Amino acid sequence: xxxxGVGAATAAARALGAxxxxxxxxxxxxxxxxxxxxxxxAAVAASLSATACYNRFxxxxxxxWTIADPANWVxxxxxxxxxxxxxxxxxxxxxxxxxxxxxxxxxxxxxVERERFLEERAHHEALRESDAFRTSLLRAVSHDLxxxxxxxxxxxxxxxxxxxxxxxxxxxxxxxxxxxxRIDNLLSMARLDAGTSVPRPEPAPxxxxxxxxxxxxPLVLAGRRVTVTVAEDTPDALADPTLAVExxxxxxxxxxxxxxxxxxxxxxxxxxxxxxxxxxLEVRDRGPGxxxxxxxxxQAGPSAETGRGGLGLVxxxxxxxxxxxxxxxxxxxxxxxxxxxxxxxxxxxxG
Amino acid sequence: xxxxxxxxxxxxxxxxxRRGLAAELAAAGYGTLEASDxxxxxxxxxxxxxxxxxxxxxxxxxxxxxxxARLRRAGATPILVLSVRGGDADKIRAxxxxxxxxxxxxxxxxxxxxxxxxxxxxxxxxxxxxxxxFPGLTLDRERRRVAVDGRDVHLTPTELSILELxxxxxxxxxxxxxxxxxxxxGAPGTTPDAVRVHVGSLRRKIEPDPARPRYIVTEPWVGYRxxxxxxx
Numbered sequence: 001x002x003x004x005g006v007g008a009a010t011a012a013a014r015a016l017g018a019x020x021x022x023x024x025x026x027x028x029x030x031x032x033x034x035x036x037x038x039x040x041x042a043a044v045a046a047s048l049s050a051t052a053c054y055n056r057f058x059x060x061x062x063x064x065w066t067i068a069d070p071a072n073w074v075x076x077x078x079x080x081x082x083x084x085x086x087x088x089x090x091x092x093x094x095x096x097x098x099x100x101x102x103x104x105x106x107x108x109x110x111x112v113e114r115e116r117f118l119e120e121r122a123h124h125e126a127l128r129e130s131d132a133f134r135t136s137l138l139r140a141v142s143h144d145l146x147x148x149x150x151x152x153x154x155x156x157x158x159x160x161x162x163x164x165x166x167x168x169x170x171x172x173x174x175x176x177x178x179x180x181x182r183i184d185n186l187l188s189m190a191r192l193d194a195g196t197s198v199p200r201p202e203p204a205p206x207x208x209x210x211x212x213x214x215x216x217x218p219l220v221l222a223g224r225r226v227t228v229t230v231a232e233d234t235p236d237a238l239a240d241p242t243l244a245v246e247x248x249x250x251x252x253x254x255x256x257x258x259x260x261x262x263x264x265x266x267x268x269x270x271x272x273x274x275x276x277x278x279x280x281l282e283v284r285d286r287g288p289g290x291x292x293x294x295x296x297x298x299q300a301g302p303s304a305e306t307g308r309g310g311l312g313l314v315x316x317x318x319x320x321x322x323x324x325x326x327x328x329x330x331x332x333x334x335x336x337x338x339x340x341x342x343x344x345x346x347x348x349x350x351g
Numbered sequence: 352x353x354x355x356x357x358x359x360x361x362x363x364x365x366x367x368x369r370r371g372l373a374a375e376l377a378a379a380g381y382g383t384l385e386a387s388d389x390x391x392x393x394x395x396x397x398x399x400x401x402x403x404x405x406x407x408x409x410x411x412x413x414x415x416x417x418x419x420a421r422l423r424r425a426g427a428t429p430i431l432v433l434s435v436r437g438g439d440a441d442k443i444r445a446x447x448x449x450x451x452x453x454x455x456x457x458x459x460x461x462x463x464x465x466x467x468x469x470x471x472x473x474x475x476x477x478x479x480x481x482x483x484x485f486p487g488l489t490l491d492r493e494r495r496r497v498a499v500d501g502r503d504v505h506l507t508p509t510e511l512s513i514l515e516l517x518x519x520x521x522x523x524x525x526x527x528x529x530x531x532x533x534x535x536x537g538a539p540g541t542t543p544d545a546v547r548v549h550v551g552s553l554r555r556k557i558e559p560d561p562a563r564p565r566y567i568v569t570e571p572w573v574g575y576r577x578x579x580x581x582x583x
Contacts, residue, residue: 154371
């Protein structure tokens with residue numbers, strides 16, 4: 001193409017009867033175009049062929065490869081030099097332009113990346129803010145539910161002092177405490193579900209967990225015989241003590257309601273026969289046995305049978321699962337139910 | 352059971368809780384003062400010098416933490432904090448600021464009154480030296496001897512130091528950090544697990560029934576509490 005351009009320029013210049021100077025400029029333009037469009041090698045080829053044509057057709061004696069005037073040798077040499085230099089310059093310019101274009105694209109890619117990063121960060125911040133929002137919402141809900149419960153309890157105590165018959169007040173107190181426990185259960189569930197709190201395990205001696213559950217049920221267990229046994233080689237549980245006590249409280253409450261008041265309840269802890277990784281805490285009663293459909297509440301969903309004690313059991317299951325534990329209900333030999341909470345054991349054996 | 356004449360300052364911004372508390376305390380034989388925030392609480396405490404302060408933590412203007420700090424700069428009046436469930440960080444912060452104990456809302460009234468009695472008694476008996484006596488357990492601090500149900504029990508020096516610390520603060524939660532500070536003189540590298548191991552072996556030696564601890568119970572995330580009430 002470069003050579004065709006040179007040919008066309010030669011023909012055009014001759015047809016117009018151009019002098020040597022005009023032809024030289026026409027050739028330079030052709031070389032320039034070749035350099036710009038076709039690159040340095042093509043430009044050099046165009047320069048050489050243009051030099052030849054310039055010599056043959058425009059420098060006297062015209063039509064020969066010889067040059068008569070020494071000054072024209074100089075002109076021809078200068079023309080060749082100028083053509084190659086121009087080609088070189090244009091090619092360099094071209095390369096720089098390409099490099100600049102590549103850099104521009106790189107910068108653009110970086111900008112796009114940055115844009116995406118900023119967007120992601122904004123997204124994460126929005127998520128964090130919604131977490132903070134949920135946390136503060138739960139705190140407010142918790143405060144607004146517990147304050148009236150506290151006031152209710154205080155009011156009931158006032159009522160108890162003036163009441164002729166305390167049986168009604170006792171019943172109201174028991175129901176208030178029950179409501180309070182359900183609120184605790186639901187808030188614990190909501191916190192775990194919302195991810196605003198994670199269980200915080202620490203080594204917890206089973207005897208202390210049992211004590212916590214007994215302390216939480218003074219009215220339910222009033223006058224009730226409850227035995228507590230902890231086997232000699234029982235490891236500490238590695239569990240969130242608040243959640244573990246909450247689970248045991250629910251299980252104990254269910255047992256107390258399911259079995260007749262004159263029958264004793266048993267709290268028992270022991271190592272897991274399957275291995276040292278778990279510890280077993282059991283609530284045993286002499287009630288009517290395992291309610292249908294609730295054998296493994298820690299695997300049941302919220303749609304599970306929620307009859308007597310059902311909601312509490314499903315909550316127990318969820319809380320246990322959140323700590324890497326399980327709740328299982330078993331038929332007790334000789335009649336009744338064993339509600340078994342299995343929790344991870346703390347390393348370091350019995351403490 | 353009630354110590355007559357003791358005055359208790361109740362600080363809570365919720366009027367129904369504040370009045371309910373004051374009514375229960377009055378029914379139990381205590382004189383009561385009421386304040387609706389920390390500012391008023393600090394002023395009343397300075398003017399009237401109550402024997403015990405019962406305070407909420409979250410309050411407008413001056414909150415419970417600030418009130419605890421101000422009261423501690425002024426003296427050693429026992430401070431009982433009303434905490435919310437799950438507010439463990441708040442509990443520990445309040446104890447570190449100098450609060451003596453906490454009850455978790457919604458608390459039962461008998462539980463609250465028991466805590467109040469324990470604090471008033473502990474405060475009255477503070478600084479007592481010599482023999483500490485609890486039902487079934489005697490701790491002779493001068494001879495460094497411990498007897499359970501009349502029989503001498505051999506404790507290691509570490510176990511004895513822990514028991515002395517806890518029993519001297521009977522009824523008051525003692526944080527793991529306080530135990531490390533007092534028993535190990537804050538030796539670096541002493542971990543909560545080391546404390547748990549020593550407390551575990553101490554409990555095995557002094558608790559007649561490990562399934563039903565009578566003297567030392569754990570306070571989740573906080574530390575331990577000596578729960579037996581001193582004799583006499």
